[in-house]
Amino acid sequence: MKITILTLFPEMFEGFLTTSIIKKARLKGLAEIEAIDIREFTDDKHNRVDEYPFGGGQGMIMKCQPVLDCLKSVRTPQSRVLLMGPTGQQFNQAKARELVKQDHLILLCGHYEGFDARIRAYVDEEISIGDYVLTGGELASMVITDAVTRLVPGVITEESHLDESFENGLLEYPQYTRPVDYEGHTVPEVLLSGHHENIRKFRLKESLRLTLRVRPDLLENRNFTREERKLLDEVLEEEEAREEAGEGLECPEIKPDLE
Numbered sequence: 001m002k003i004t005i006l007t008l009f010p011e012m013f014e015g016f017l018t019t020s021i022i023k024k025a026r027l028k029g030l031a032e033i034e035a036i037d038i039r040e041f042t043d044d045k046h047n048r049v050d051e052y053p054f055g056g057g058q059g060m061i062m063k064c065q066p067v068l069d070c071l072k073s074v075r076t077p078q079s080r081v082l083l084m085g086p087t088g089q090q091f092n093q094a095k096a097r098e099l100v101k102q103d104h105l106i107l108l109c110g111h112y113e114g115f116d117a118r119i120r121a122y123v124d125e126e127i128s129i130g131d132y133v134l135t136g137g138e139l140a141s142m143v144i145t146d147a148v149t150r151l152v153p154g155v156i157t158e159e160s161h162l163d164e165s166f167e168n169g170l171l172e173y174p175q176y177t178r179p180v181d182y183e184g185h186t187v188p189e190v191l192l193s194g195h196h197e198n199i200r201k202f203r204l205k206e207s208l209r210l211t212l213r214v215r216p217d218l219l220e221n222r223n224f225t226r227e228e229r230k231l232l233d234e235v236l237e238e239e240e241a242r243e244e245a246g247e248g249l250e251c252p253e254i255k256p257d258l259e
Helices: 020-027 064-074 093-099 117-122 138-149 158-162 196-214 226-244
Strands: 002-007 032-037 079-090 104-108 125-128
Touching: 002 064, 002 138, 020 032, 020 138, 032 064, 064 104, 064 117, 079 093, 079 117, 079 138, 093 138, 104 138, 125 138, 196 226
Parallel strands: 002 032, 002 104, 079 104, 079 125
Antiparallel strands: none
16 A cells, blocks of 8 residues: 655654564555655745634644645545544544555645645545644654554564454453563463463453453443453452452443343
């Protein structure tokens, strides 16, 4: 797939594009990722890309002309244009899986106090990565690019995706490596047993436990399998016992929806 990032600061992407999974995907020819400088498309003799807003207000607004001329230079009928902005749909793993099916993504990064509102008529959707304010859309575009690129077939093994947080609606189970004992903190014995079925059940149970503790909202409308329901009941009993002992947390009520 191809990802084109439209930005006023292409230099921000130099390290991002040449390290880790992104570098691997590009070197293997599985993903083409580029950063295009919007400023190169301005027709302003002073090289400006922004103006004061009509009606007054704080800050500067990015103008239509340079942004849309830049967009037109890279857009094709196969392109899907995403505007990075706080009023957009919340980005999540399901959205990443949707976007990886596209042939060409164009990520439009704002800056200053935002875009001229008319620019939105030229994009397909607006995406937000969270309820907070960033200086510009560059960091958001990196988050989306990373999340989508790692889902491109061949970038990492399919098995690596399966148990990751949010892939199955749960947070990923805790993992351990050598040494077995570090300053009194030991690896759970079941992980040393070599019994694959017991290890699988342990990991599912701990995934449910972590999700319950940290993101109980993910469990509220989940259709539990019978195995998940049984393991979650065990977790709830254990956590309630810990709570009574002053060690646990208050457990939310989880509806027993079964597949």
